[in-house]
Amino acid sequence: MEKEYEPIILTFCCNWCAYAAADSAGTARIQYPSNIHIIRYMCSGMVHPNMVMDTLTQGIADGVLICGCHPGDCHYQNGNEKAEARAEAIKLMLEDMGLEEERFRLEWTSASEGPKFAKIVKEMTETLRKLGPNPYKN
Amino acid sequence: MKGSVLVVGAGPAGMRASSELLQQGFKVYLLEEKPTIGGKMAQIDKMFPTNECATCTALPRMLELTSNPNMAILAFAEVTSIEGSPGDFKVKILKKPRYVDPMKCTACTDCFPVCPVGGIPMEFNLGRGASKAISFYSPFPPRKALIYPEKCDYILKGKCGDKDKPPCVEACEPEAINFSQKPQETEINVGAIILSTGLDEVREDKLLGKYGYNKTPNVLTALEYERLLSGLGPTGGIVKCDDGKEPQSLAWLVLDDSSSIGFMTAAAEALGTIEKNPQVSVSILHKDISLTRDSYSDFYSQSKESGVQFIHTDSVTVDSEGTGELNISYEGKEKGNLKAEMLILVPPLAGSPSVRKLSEVIGINVDEHGFFERADGDSHPIHTSREGIFLCGGAEGPKGIDSSIIQACSAAANVAALLAPARGTEIAPPVEKDLKPVKAEDEPEIAVVICRCGMNIAGLLNIDELVEYTLSMPHVKQVEITPFGCDGVAVKQLLGTKKFNRIVLGACSPKTHEDLFSLHTELGGLNQHLLEIVNLRNQCTWVHSTDKAEATEKAKTLMRMGVSRTALLEPLEDINIQITPSCLVIGCTPCGISCALTLAKMGLEVYVIESENDPGKIKENQDPLVKSLLDDLKGNEKAKIYMGAKIGAVEGFIGNYKAEIVKKDGKEDIDIGSILIATGKKMGVSSNENETDYEADLALTRDEKDYFTGMLGILNPLDFNTEGVFMCGSARTKIDALESVIDGEAAASRIAGIISKEQRLKSPRISFVVDESCDGCAYCIEPCPAHAITLIEYMYEDNIKKTVQVNEAVCRGCGICMATCPKKGIYVRHFKPEQFTAMIKSIQEGA
Numbered sequence: 014m015e016k017e018y019e020p021i022i023l024t025f026c027c028n029w030c031a032y033a034a035a036d037s038a039g040t041a042r043i044q045y046p047s048n049i050h051i052i053r054y055m056c057s058g059m060v061h062p063n064m065v066m067d068t069l070t071q072g073i074a075d076g077v078l079i080c081g082c083h084p085g086d087c088h089y090q091n092g093n094e095k096a097e098a099r100a101e102a103i104k105l106m107l108e109d110m111g112l113e114e115e116r117f118r119l120e121w122t123s124a125s126e127g128p129k130f131a132k133i134v135k136e137m138t139e140t141l142r143k144l145g146p147n148p149y150k151n
Numbered sequence: 152m153k154g155s156v157l158v159v160g161a162g163p164a165g166m167r168a169s170s171e172l173l174q175q176g177f178k179v180y181l182l183e184e185k186p187t188i189g190g191k192m193a194q195i196d197k198m199f200p201t202n203e204c205a206t207c208t209a210l211p212r213m214l215e216l217t218s219n220p221n222m223a224i225l226a227f228a229e230v231t232s233i234e235g236s237p238g239d240f241k242v243k244i245l246k247k248p249r250y251v252d253p254m255k256c257t258a259c260t261d262c263f264p265v266c267p268v269g270g271i272p273m274e275f276n277l278g279r280g281a282s283k284a285i286s287f288y289s290p291f292p293p294r295k296a297l298i299y300p301e302k303c304d305y306i307l308k309g310k311c312g313d314k315d316k317p318p319c320v321e322a323c324e325p326e327a328i329n330f331s332q333k334p335q336e337t338e339i340n341v342g343a344i345i346l347s348t349g350l351d352e353v354r355e356d357k358l359l360g361k362y363g364y365n366k367t368p369n370v371l372t373a374l375e376y377e378r379l380l381s382g383l384g385p386t387g388g389i390v391k392c393d394d395g396k397e398p399q400s401l402a403w404l405v406l407d408d409s410s411s412i413g414f415m416t417a418a419a420e421a422l423g424t425i426e427k428n429p430q431v432s433v434s435i436l437h438k439d440i441s442l443t444r445d446s447y448s449d450f451y452s453q454s455k456e457s458g459v460q461f462i463h464t465d466s467v468t469v470d471s472e473g474t475g476e477l478n479i480s481y482e483g484k485e486k487g488n489l490k491a492e493m494l495i496l497v498p499p500l501a502g503s504p505s506v507r508k509l510s511e512v513i514g515i516n517v518d519e520h521g522f523f524e525r526a527d528g529d530s531h532p533i534h535t536s537r538e539g540i541f542l543c544g545g546a547e548g549p550k551g552i553d554s555s556i557i558q559a560c561s562a563a564a565n566v567a568a569l570l571a572p573a574r575g576t577e578i579a580p581p582v583e584k585d586l587k588p589v590k591a592e593d594e595p596e597i598a599v600v601i602c603r604c605g606m607n608i609a610g611l612l613n614i615d616e617l618v619e620y621t622l623s624m625p626h627v628k629q630v631e632i633t634p635f636g637c638d639g640v641a642v643k644q645l646l647g648t649k650k651f652n653r654i655v656l657g658a659c660s661p662k663t664h665e666d667l668f669s670l671h672t673e674l675g676g677l678n679q680h681l682l683e684i685v686n687l688r689n690q691c692t693w694v695h696s697t698d699k700a701e702a703t704e705k706a707k708t709l710m711r712m713g714v715s716r717t718a719l720l721e722p723l724e725d726i727n728i729q730i731t732p733s734c735l736v737i738g739c740t741p742c743g744i745s746c747a748l749t750l751a752k753m754g755l756e757v758y759v760i761e762s763e764n765d766p767g768k769i770k771e772n773q774d775p776l777v778k779s780l781l782d783d784l785k786g787n788e789k790a791k792i793y794m795g796a797k798i799g800a801v802e803g804f805i806g807n808y809k810a811e812i813v814k815k816d817g818k819e820d821i822d823i824g825s826i827l828i829a830t831g832k833k834m835g836v837s838s839n840e841n842e843t844d845y846e847a848d849l850a851l852t853r854d855e856k857d858y859f860t861g862m863l864g865i866l867n868p869l870d871f872n873t874e875g876v877f878m879c880g881s882a883r884t885k886i887d888a889l890e891s892v893i894d895g896e897a898a899a900s901r902i903a904g905i906i907s908k909e910q911r912l913k914s915p916r917i918s919f920v921v922d923e924s925c926d927g928c929a930y931c932i933e934p935c936p937a938h939a940i941t942l943i944e945y946m947y948e949d950n951i952k953k954t955v956q957v958n959e960a961v962c963r964g965c966g967i968c969m970a971t972c973p974k975k976g977i978y979v980r981h982f983k984p985e986q987f988t989a990m991i992k993s994i995q996e997g998a
Contacts, residue, residue, distance in 0.1 A: 021994060028662070030207045036660045037383060039689030040290060047695045047705040050712065050994055051686070052987060053661065055916075058934075059966030059982065067988075073995045086203050089965035090863055090872065090936040099970065123204035125196065125382035128389070131694070 020075035020141035022049040022134070023068050027057045029088040031080030031122050031130070038127035045131040046138040049078065057081025057119070058092025062099050066106050069116060072149035076116045076141045080130065083121040093121065115140050116147065152238040153342035154178060154573035156566055159230060159509070162190020164544025164555040164562075165347035166212055167866070169222065171563035174904035177570065178221045178577040180339055182244065184505055186227040186288035186297050187275075188213055190349050191545075193291050194275065196380035196388075198552050199419040200450035201865045206383065208866060210291070217292045218666035220579045226293055229505070231336065233513050237539025237569060238342050248332035250298035250306070251285070255327035257635040258287075258294045259605030262328065265318035267311065271302050273385065277375045280385030285319050285328075290383050294663075296327070305330060324605055324634055342570040343539050345562045346515075346523060347555075348506050350545030352498045359496050362404060367471045368393040373403070373416050373497045380423050390424060390493075394475075398431065398492035402479055404467055405437040407499040410549045411447060414440045417497050418451055421459040434460040434489060436467055436481055445856070445885055446553070462487075469494060500549040515540065522548050530776050530889060533562050541565050553865050560869070560897030567903055568752035574907065587676050589652045591721040595626040597714060598651035602636030602658035604688050611692035612702040617657075620707050624714045626653070637664060639671035646675025653681050653717045657710055659688040678722035680915070680981055685713035708994060715993035719986045723915035728960045730806035731824040732906045733757065737798055737845075739766035741777045741888045742880030743829030745895030746902070748780050751789035753903055758821055759784070760812060764795040771831065771881075774888035801826070801845040804960045805875030806911060810845070824906040825875045827898050832881045833857040849873050850938050859883050869898050873938065874961055877901050916981040917962040918969065920955055925976030927953025931968035937961050940968060940977075 026032040065077045081093040100119040122130045158165045161183035169179045232243040268284035275289040284302040304311040311317035363370040382388035407413025421433040442448045465483030480488040502521025510517045516524045526536045533542045543562035544555035603609035622630045633641035636658040661684040669679035695702040736747045739761035750757045799811030812819045859878045861871040869877045879898040880891040939962040966979040
């Protein structure tokens with residue numbers, strides 16, 4: 014019997030706010046789907062668009078989520094603004110590659126926003142469940 | 152003379168003063184009456200006037216403090232006596248019993264669910280939310296359990312449950328619970344003391360009762376409301392009425408008219424509320440208010456534009472009539488009434504309630520509002536009547552976190568000047584390390600430790616299955632289970648065999664435990680950058696705790712990701728930057744004078760440059776306090792004052808600047824480690840004055856009002872983006888002479904943090920240029936927030952080769968360059984793309 018499709022979501026969390034938000038969701042025991050896999054980066058501005066695109070076009074994940082600090086809260090002044098500008102480029106590349114824009118999300122979560130982080134994960138998992146597998150998956 | 156300092160009160164001011172002193176080579180005892188640190192900053196959601204998240208801002212600083220070897224945090228303690236004199240105080244401290252040994256408690260929380268006594272209102276949440284009789288006081292450090300003796304069955308009745316041992320003791324693997332703990336007195340010997348005891352709301356019925364506080368539902372105070380806004384609060388950050396409904400209309404009533412703090416608090420809370428839910432209506436009722444700071448008026452305008460309604464009124468009555476809605480009528484400049492589902496009262500602020508007792512112990516008076524009094528006839532706000540004891544933050548008077556930070560730095564500078572001869576005498580020697588030589592290309596031999604974390608990991612997944620799976624991964628040679636990885640035993644034992652050149656720890660969060668685990672790794676004999684922490688607890692078992700099989704599968708993937716990356720980790724060495732131990736102060740203004748004098752008193756060399764011929768004639772320097780400081784400065788041999796001189800070209804970087812002094816009789820070059828901009832308010836550009844080039848040389852920026860602006864954030868009021876360069880006084884904001892003096896002292900602390908040491912060690916996790924890939928396209932230069940990257944050209948095999956160069960002293964390792972580079976020509980060490988590609992690819996392998 015074929016296994017039911019469960020999306021894989023790769024998540025980049027910045028070290029300062031977003032990773033702390035994910036940790037605080039844990040501390041508060043807020044449950045969210047196990048579909049996401051978190052990578053700790055120093056800043057949301059550290060994520061190369063190619064890293065996102067390769068992950069999707071190689072069919073490794075069904076979606077990519079980047080979480081950073083709220084505007085004005087960046088540990089490096091404006092790394093999150095850089096991430097935001099790149100997100101626009103990523104969206105264009107997704108279109109070029111025939112991928113749905115829902116496969117990529119950029120979100121701001123502060124260190125105390127564990128509930129918000131969990132909510133984002135739930136939403137994105139649901140969206141990708143409905144959307145079906147990444148067409149680049151063999 | 153002692154080289155150590157006691158800081159009383161671990162709120163934002165106390166934490167900052169501690170951190171400044173640590174940077175300058177002093178040992179610090181940070182005492183806190185509550186069981187956890189952070190003060191009011193830990194309880195609030197967002198801060199004015201920057202609207203930053205308080206937790207995001209405070210938590211990294213708390214962790215930095217708790218992992219510093221020269222820091223002793225004395226939480227849940229009070230001062231019982233202070234004897235002695237400046238340079239040599241003997242302080243008696245009473246530690247309150249937690250009934251849990253903090254050295255043994257691993258914060259596993261296994262004791263919480265078995266405790267039969269629940270429903271205890273949480274003090275940290277001001278009575279909202281409920282905890283067990285054994286619990287954490289707050290989510291902040293030190294993260295150790297404690298027992299509330301007035302609630303615990305075993306303490307009250309001598310028996311709990313049907314066994315001999317109470318259930319919490321049964322559940323506690325590390326045997327940390329100790330019912331025989333008594334209040335414990337200890338004595339410490341310090342050179343100076345800082346009082347940073349903070350503020351509290353005056354929550355008195357006689358003041359608040361007439362508006363329905365403690366009588367009518369949904370009438371609460373500003374601090375209570377902060378806990379509803381906070382994601383770490385009892386409602387998970389969703390504002391709820393007492394009946395669980397989310398209010399659609401909220402009103403704030405500012406009862407604090409002695410300062411602008413209450414008004415700003417209301418504005419910040421109202422703004423935070425509509426940022427969460429733009430549909431709700433928010434109104435602030437306030438009396439006449441004057442916002443002296445530009446940053447405060449800007450914040451006020453911002454909240455107004457965002458939809459906060461401000462109502463100027465003198466008298467307010469509240470009537471609930473049992474309808475669940477509050478009818479608020481107001482009279483005065485504006486007249487009318489409004490309905491609200493929730494009313495937030497903003498009471499006046501007073502000194503922390505415990506200061507009256509402390510005041511008697513230390514012999515320094517407090518005024519009627521509980522603020523410490525300054526010395527008689529001394530206009531300096533942080534000096535007390537007892538020499539060697541200083542004030543900062545809310546202990547001195549009502550103020551926001553922004554001002555508290557400045558005063559904390561100023562207090563640290565005063566202490567550092569007083570104890571200058573003893574600086575560095577009590578700091579711990581560096582840990583002896585005997586590291587196994589490892590090369591990046593060595594075949595990986597990975598040891599893995601999986602922490603049970605009591606039942607937090609082991610109870611929520613199949614740990615034997617995880618161990619077996621991990622052992623089957625490439626390069627993994629051994630996998631061990633440990634009850635609590637944080638004790639370091641398993642890591643040190645495995646690495647002690649010298650058989651492994653990489654280690655993976657499946658445990659809790661690297662955010663809270665990386666420093667500790669890195670230390671264990673190095674004590675075990677392995678370079679700390681060869682360690683990878685897999686977050687099995689906060690990001691796996693705790694968030695997938697209802698399905699053991701699912702958690703086990705997720706844990707396998709996380710371990711696979713961690714191991715894949717670990718195989719590619721490289722050993723790294725700290726970067727050592729030499730520091731020139733002197734400072735250039737540009738501007739003989741009140742803040743320039745006070746900074747220069749403070750540095751000189753610390754024994755540090757300082758050059759003061761002033762374009763006027765006689766600084767004594769500058770209008771701002773006529774203040775009596777400033778006048779006496781200027782006289783002292785002129786007489787101090789550490790200070791060299793150049794009058795009628797200007798700054799020419801400046802170059803260099805933190806610790807290593809060169810500046811040209813243009814005097815009437817010629818030019819002189821100086822080497823300095825740090826620079827202070829104390830030029831005062833820009834008076835417009837006069838025609839005969841050359842535009843100052845150093846601003847461009849140092850990449851300094853100004854705002855539309857011509858004030859200098861620097862690093863963002865409430866914690867960095869004096870720091871430029873260019874590291875090692877600072878601003879103060881009216882060069883940065885509208886400020887009077889006395890505040891300028893404090894500003895200058897605060898700047899002296901920032902500067903001494905850099906130049907009081909001959910060298911500065913920094914993390915090697917910074918950018919590295921891959922010469923063969925970089926073609927000098929220079930896309931990375933502009934986005935770098937630290938201005939650390941420059942383009943260079945050189946001859947290589949008869950061709951001109953272009954490439955970029957990273958100034959290691961300046962780079963902060965954010966990786967914005969790495970994400971900008973189209974050619975994989977630059978990366979941040981420890982964040983190498985290959986390491987992450989391997990990690991990402993491994994996700995799929997198990998699928």
